[in-house]
Amino acid sequence: MPNLKDLKNRIESVKSTRKITKAMQMVAAAKLRKAQEAAEQARPYAEKMSTVMEKITSTNLSSDSPLLIGNGNNKTHLIVIATSERGLCGAFNSSIVRQAKSHLNNLLSDGNNIKILTIGKKGREQLKREFGQYLIEHVDLSDLKTVSYENASNISENIISKFFKNEFNIATIFYNQFESVISQTPKASQLIPIETKKGEVEIQTSTSNFLYEPDEQEIIEDLLPKVITTKIFTALLENGASEQGARMSAMDNATRNAGEMIDKLTIQFNRSRQAAITNELIEIISGAEAL
Amino acid sequence: MSDELFNFELITPSKVLISGSVNSVSIQGVEGDMTIFANHSPIATALRPGYLKVVINNKSENYFVTGGFVQIIGDEVVILAEKATLESEVSLEMIDQTINKTKNLMENASELQKCVLAKKLNDLTIIKSQL
Helix, strand or coil: CCCHHHHHHHHHHHHHHHHHHHHHHHHHHHHHHHHHHHHHHHHHHHHHHHHHHHHHHHHCCCCCCHHHHCCCCCCEEEEEEECCCCCCCCCHHHHHHHHHHHHHHHHHHCCCEEEEEEECHHHHHHHHHHHHHHEEEEECCCCCCCCCHHHHHHHHHHHHHHHHCCCCCEEEEEEEEECCCCCEEEEEEEEECCCCCCCCCCCCHHHHCCEEECCHHHHHHHHHHHHHHHHHHHHHHHHHHHHHHHHHHHHHHHHHHHHHHHHHHHHHHHHHHHHHHHHHHHHHHHHHHHC | CCCCCEEEEEEECCEEEEEEEECEEEEEECCEEEEECCCCCCEEEEECCEEEEEEECCEEEEEEECCEEEEEECCEEEEEECCEEEHHHCCHHHHHHHHHHHHHHHHCCCHHHHHHHHHHHHHHHHHHHHC
């Protein structure tokens, strides 16, 4: 039986924990709104970019850009894993890492080479032990408040230059797709070679007399890196919104649990206080009777 | 000059800057400048770094773009720009930054890309000297 002072200390400490988690929840809620807004504002660009790509690839099937058709091999995979820089966000990071790990194990058992590029230190920490030898690079975004297109384009330039140096053949990015505050699903999306919906797009009459300035080849050459950058940018924004959503619900749970704990401890505290009082009373009464 | 309006969108990765009916749009494409009015024939062209003039309600607005892509289909004109700012907000610093970035990109680009980037660099230097 813990004594009264211990109980009182414990209640106090749980109360201050609750204050912290409550504050974190509110901060996450505010950040979530911002992150969602950013993700929404980036959507038109990504959508237009993909329709433009579809238009061009549906008319010009003969493009031989390596970014589109690969560099002739598919043995070496570059896996880009985007996670958060900070913890305390529930299963956010581990769900991405879990999916990435199963993908990595599949690739390894099929005899492929893998290289891993991590964005965000939490994923790196989790992968270090098992896949330490495959980690080739890390992108640190911890100093940033919001991810900008510039950041995404730096990452994509890095990846593309590695591709042209033949360091890998296929690149895939893992991130969390934001669905709602309580649900974020880990997702994988292939960056290089760019997946196109060849054949699925009906060739419209308007595209057949489309004019290209300069020629299609050069436009595609100019567009492809942008498509990759846009994909990475979208992934980072989705990840940002998911992180805040996950943190918000994790902290909401923590706050609720702390409240329950406080209730329990308070009951225990009151009981033991009552027991102590009863004890004292019994002692006094039996003392008086003995007289 | 026709009075007909058409739908125009200027989109950057972080924001939709313009979306609505406009009178005309003047752009600086890689193969030459052009002004787009309503009922333009379908075309897709890359932009070189430079200015674009958008006329909305007979009032013109000038934007500076560091490059991008225009697509015209029917009554829809879409410009996808990596970066677009109002002309009045263009600074020497910003252009220097873009120039440096382009130079970095050139180091490990393919031959065809190098060609494109060299053109871009040239345009940027001209713009810088005009500021």
